[in-house]
Amino acid sequence: MCGLVCLWNIDDAALARRMIDRIAHRGPDETGIHSLPGIPAVMAHCRLSIIGTENGSQPIPGEGALLAVNGEIYNHRALRAALGPARFATDSDSEVILHLFADGAPTWIAEPDGMFAFVLATPERVVAGRDPLGIKPLFMARIGDGLAFASELKAFDGLGLDTIAAIEPGTLFDSRHGVRRWFRMPQGAADLRGDEDPEPLWRELRLVLEAAVRKWLVADVEVGSFLSGGLDSSIVAAIAAQSLDRPLKTFSVGMADSPDLVAARAVARHIGAEHHELVFTAEDLAEILPHVIYHLESADTDLVRSALPTHFATTLARRHVKAVLTGEGADELFAGYSYHHAYRNRHRQLADEITRSLGTMHNINLQRVDRITMAQGLEARTPFLDRDLIAFAQSIPASLKMKADSEADGGSTEKWILRKACEDLLPPALLWRKKAQFDEGSGTVEALQTALSGLLGTAPPVDRNSEGRLYERILRERFEEPDFILANAGVWTGGRVAV
Template sequence: MCGIHGIYRLDGAPVESAHLSLMGNITQHRGPDDEGQHIDGDCGIAMRRLSIIDLAGGHQPLSNRDGSLWLVCNGEIYNYRELRAELQAKGYQFKTGSDSEVLLHLYDAEGDDFVLRLNGMFDFALWDARRRRLLIGRDRVGVKPLYVMQDGQRLAFATEAKALLALPGVTAALDPTVVASYLQLGYVAAPGCIFKGIRKLPPATLLAVENGKIREWRYWRIAPTIRHDWNEAQWIDQVRTSLQRAVSMQMVSDVPIGAFLSGGVDSSAVVAYMARTSSAPIRTYAIGFEGGEAEALYNELPYARQVSKLFGTQHREILVKPDVVGLLPQLLWHMDEPLADTAFITTYLVSQFARQDVKVILSGVGGDELFGGYRRYMGGHYARRFQALPGWLQSAVGFAADRLPADRHSGLLNTLRLAKGFVASAGMAPDARYTSYLQVLGQDLIAKLMLGEQGCGQHPLAQAFADAGHEDELNRMLAVDAETQLPDDLLMLTDKMSMAVSLECRVPFLDHELLELAASMPSAIKIRDGRLKHVLKQALSDVLPDDILNRKKRGFGTPMGAWLKRELAPLLRRLLSSEVVKARGLFVPAVVSGLIADHEANRMDGTDALLSLMNLEIWSRVYLDGRSSDDVALELKSYLA
């Protein structure tokens, strides 16, 4: 696990070591244990290392015996032992015990298709000196991020965008063409990037530079084929076997390892199978919030304690009232791009807590996207029921629902918020209905909000729907999530926030073989009679109690919407005041003021919309205005004094 970066000079000039050092210095948090670089004329690759496997011998860059191949790799290859044995049987000699070294010899043996043999999370750069060829790539699901910048003289890449900003001649400039996309989803979807001139390499993608020519291609996609030859019992057995295998594989480590435990189905399942695999007690970590009703809705500590007791874990937990104002500038610097998902705050806090004991953590991220765990997946079910009502009753319900109050941080008002969304979208086509659930702001509102002629263009989910392939509605939604929200929101924040404290986070639910299994499962097996994650819960019925399997789901975020109405209200009003909005020059001040008023009056739950605007302004002060995160934090705190 580390951060990688490098430069290929398209103009043939030699790469300067100092430039690679600048990139590495800015991402030292990703790899505080070691650093290294290899330069061969017009190409240089480098890394910052967090030592996890082969602590003494795994220094990077790695090379083969004759020095014709060089590699830097960020992540873990979970099937490296099997691949290593296979390659040794073919005569390949290994210099280290590192999992990453298998990439060198596998590339030599099989060419670019070697990535299809890897089970892991990774991004890598491989220099083939024989062909004067650079190959960079990213894992199938997009657990590890990779940014690319290209100008007339060079192609540069890095695990974090800020490393590219450290290069001479590169400045932090906003790309106005992605602002609308960001406001629609609350994150910037690949290949877009908030920085002008920088882009994300999409998941499951390789990029090669050879003889000055650049070629980029997708090497893997989730197959849209559904299996109908297994009954439910067979599916349950397959899920059990695959999840146990994935967890066991991802427990390989030469350093202390633990697990995030919220007490939800997914994290509890990971802990259950870790406990079955390990001879020693598992270390688990949980977080809760101090406060009133809103904070209580996000406090899952009692459930985490129950699961911990069940499996005899070494459990630690923290109850926090986070210094959000002090944290946001720092965390947005680490994120590289603004984000409206408050889970990045929670993930950072619990990662920081766990890092006191362990270097590797397992997470339940991905279970909802594989097996149908979000309420929004029930949209079609509710729409069909609504459309079965008489027309006059549909109109009356729609009229009433439109006037319901909404607030996700109150039990009753959150139910009303969901009801409003389902009723408003009931008459839409399936793709449009699902888009309405996912978007933070609609295109019509964004058109009113944004200054100038930028407009919204094509919705960022449109291409994902075009590529989805599935005919049935649920699997189509799951495929879209796997292409968009999963890599560009959930996995991005998980990587950036855990690596901010030098913690490696692994996600066994996103083992690609388990993902392929879930993708081939009929939707009626995943959700049955309104029961979300039916097959997963049945598969876990022998290891988890019913009250954990069937309890109400809560997101792994913060009660930010409630805070924006209470203690953070002065911060919101100062950051999004008409004067500030006008000076930034992106949005119409009156429309922003209207969003604040609607949120405060519970006419809409504007948490994500306001947080997307607020975080964009804080991000702009750090990156566009060139201020330190500490300086910005002091300014924000003064707003609350």
């Protein structure tokens, strides 16, 4: 995992250095700035070495082009074999993009499977692409007659730019041909057909899920797992633990004796993990708030709240590993949010809402996970957002995701088919544990009230408007051009499908 900068038709190595220094936290292992004769580009890259640790330095030259990548390509071995191993100069998974582009197949961009953002420059054009869900970020701005690309907004802070655009998830920008959308979210299914038996679906789901976790474990370094004690992270950790020949390192954080800590200990014992905990206080929250808001690049109240425990989980995990698995995406994919219960008998609408919300994750939860983990040079991996798993899960009827308990009680169980598929992995009390948001289960919400009261000098409770104003004030103090950051920050997207 890394950070990148590319200046196209801008011959300014000093500017590239300034920009990459702003995001150097993304890649603490190595920084490189490179250009090639005949290619009107300066590229900079800060590297967190995960695959090809010995010779995977970037930017990567070759095939008449220069390439910088942020992310992981999980099918790189298969692609390397198909492309011809003799063409490769490094062991980096990223190099496959260079050769796929050079071969010129019309749909080459659909070949890499993973999470990635990249910029590739040739003498005639610059090309930039992003993974299907936007797990990895990439921004583009015009500077004079040239283009500037970078992994985070803060790289552009202070440059006096008027406009900037995010390379959208699942799109490819080409300075010669414009923008094309190479990935479209599969439309979710609504109901079972007639008397169709759901058992084959949940059994196949289990196999697809196991394959996704194994795929996202690929690395030349040890991979651990965040473990909140909730369903999603517990399932990922349990499958990962079965896939390794060593104890899985798991990481849990919260206030002392918070529900998440208690549940995570039970899961860790059950799966035989090497478990680690970090307990934080209200004073800790107040202290790290400016750091979190700066790296989050947002003052959105809900994003900041969920970013705080993510920061502590990252702090803990980074002491032991360079990469972790997370449970992000399961709630969007399998109807895990409380508001999904309103769709109990509206399966077509629920299927449409799931499809919509998956397409907005890059601006909210995925932004939080990327920015906060990369702030400390930790790679976060999201196997629930594996492309094959998404395709299969979207074929599962929404009526099996939010499943009615019975006509008599009028209740419903979120993520029913996911629980059913993993019934043998966890004890029933853990598998059917009531969902809590990360900031709630970890105790962050209550402790944050104490922290905010101290910062504002008021008695609790602190209302959301006052909380939001404090976050914005902190953000404004940390950036040279805060209006630019706020105008381009990811925000929670409205427009939920009507019930």
